Amino acid sequence: MRRQGIALTVLALSLGLLAGCGGNNSENGAQQEGAASGGGAAPSSSAAASPSAAKEPTKIQIGNLFPNLDVNNPVMKELSVRTNTTFDLITVTGDRNQKFDLWLASGDYPEDTLVLKPDYVEKYRTAGALMPLDDLIEQYGPNIKEKYGKYFDLLRSSDGHIYSLYVPKLSTEPSPLLQANFAVRYDVLEDAGYPEIKTFDQLYDLLNTFYESNPSIDGKETIPFAGFDYYGNGADNLSSPTFDASGLVNQGNFTIDDENNAQLLYSTDEMKRYYQFLSKLYNSNMLDKEFFTLNSEGLVKKITEGRVLAGYFPSWWVQPEVEKVLRASGDYDHQYAYFPITFDSSAENKSFTSLMTRSNWNWVISSKSKHPEEVMKLLDYIFSDEGQILINWGIEGRHFEVKDGKRTVLADFNEKKAANPDLQWTETASPFMGTSIYLDHGTKLADGDYATPTTKESVISGYDDRTKEVLAKYGKEVWSDFLPKIQLMPALLYQLGDIEDVRADMKRLQQAWLKDSPKIIFSKDEQEFDAKWDSMQKSLEKEGAAKATDAYEQLWATTMERYQTILQ
């Protein structure tokens, strides 16, 4: 009996293992589908219209980032019919960077096209794994050229050739999803008569007043200001908030002034000022005790207990993830309003920036490709208006309809999607989703309608009544209405990649900074604060701050020089 039981368990486990390995089988059945409907789809795009219906579909091997993607979903099938191709997906699982390194080291990267971050584009390019795209775009990329227009030369790499594709910023309005990151709870604002919080002094007074009258909630202390620690190293609470609070362009580990001088963020007066604010909160017992050690689960617990009044919550986290939980339990008062709070409300706030091009998951064509022209046609098709509608909206009649000349997601599909968040993988997802090839939310296509289903109306329709009420008090419709003008930049320092010579120095600097920051902020008084701040500056100096700053300043200068000639 017992033996049998063990044998069965072993068998079940090994079958499970096999099933896990087989999950990526990506050979697709779209081929028959494509042959069956043949020329019936009649794509009008120049890229896809040229081959006659009789031509064999080209098999294109694509690097794919989404393990859940169903290669036979309706959008993938439609794409395959329209472009006369079939897809062979090579899916990246586990750590992406390690996988990309491994692919390159073994020469085993996908044969036709793959999606890479800019620093990996550079790595692959130096290894000769990428095909220059200039001539291909010239011949087969009419849509790419049309979409890029005057920005076309921004695609060029430092050697003058184009190696990767990503979209330009065409929209004139900010994405309605964009919002500030400093959050204040609705009931705190209501108590004070809905003031618009612009500065940290205002925020401090607001929190202090509420805290004095409500020192505890359900027997546990109120936490006026909290942070969160997504990557478990404390950095999330310190660096981005400093940029936001100072109205500076977020350049990663450095600030860059108008004269293009770089300074290490950890030594700036701006960071010191933000630390002073946190230290003040700490000494009046208003900062979360676990500010530097709390992981995201811990913070969710505190928020849902209704104890956290305000904090720095990145827009992709508390609002979409945690407030959903609050609403589900019928708690609408403990949601958060999002304000772009700064130290000096009269100074220009540059912390909301957008690149002129959105280069972060770029498409490249591998040098192994046997039919690069077909790959280029496919990528060019995605750049076309038709292609954008397909990858962003889905299929007309199944996922969206055109009402009064405007595309609207079908109510039925919306409901199903709300009930089952995984539905996108079997309905509308493609390897292009979420990469740098879909146009920004809020971009309008040639037909005057939006390129993606995320519009101001769709965002408003997702709000509950309490949120609409709070926004109405300020005369706004969505949280992005609070934002200052978006700064368009040709490049940002952090997306230019690492500099090999100083990468170990940067790591050392970062660790020195992370180690000392909590001690500075948890200082008892001003003297101790200053002493600890100065001692951190000394250790940063010792770890090579000057050398790293020079290297990045140099990188920034050469990049800017190049863009200035392009943009002239």
Add this chain to the structure above:
Amino acid sequence: MSVPFIAVLFVFHYLPLWGWLMAFQKYSIPLGILGSPFIGFGQFAELFGDSRFYQALRNTFAMSGMSLIAGFVCAIGLALLLNEVRSSLYKRTIQTIVYIPHFVSWVVISNIVIYLLSPDHGPLNELLAGLEVIGEPIYFMSKEKWFWVIHTLAGLWKELGWSTIIYLAVLAGVNPEMYEAADVDGAGRFAKMRRISLPSLLPTATLLLILAVGQMLSTGYESQMLLGNSFVMDYSQVLDLYALDYSLSIGDYSYGVAISMFKSVVSIVLVLGVNTIAKRVGQSHVL
């Protein structure tokens, strides 16, 4: 017969050794191992010149040493005590309960530990406050010097039950006649435990000790990474975590190979050292 096994050993353990070449290069992926420039002992010079490396080394030895001692003493103790339990149902229940944490990942264990020790209404602080031992809650995870202790206790809790298995198996194999003879001689339970059970365990324990010492530098990094935070960084960074931070995460693979070579050499020295000592004192040995 043994050929396939030797082949496997060769392919997976000796063939990859040519990758050690990377430690003497400024390895870059695009150029590959054959094209990357050689820089001699540059990586080692950098490693031995880095004060953080010595800190990591100290932390590694300290935490391994503490885990090793605590693990050995407690596992042998628990096995001896369990061996004396008469009720088989009680014994099995205890065994199952102490095995469970071994199958739980460090991610979960660390969350439990952090929750237990939380200054924000964590159970331990509530308990201490309830007993009026402390006034203000203690922020355990921010105390640099306590990290090693917390880490050792967490590891002990996770692995204690599992490491008793082998000792219990040895104890089950002890010839019952020895106990019977002791009974006749009028030995009590403690005398039997001290004179029979413990000596029977010693050869196995020595063997395990030799093997464990060889693994001293390979502590892994999960527990330290998950339990650690920026307050205790100076005490939580072990060699594997150092390698992760300064090699893998920044793409400097040569440096990582240099660290791993250093670890191998030290491990061999340690194993040979313990083995020699074990031989001298007349215990069992591996080599």
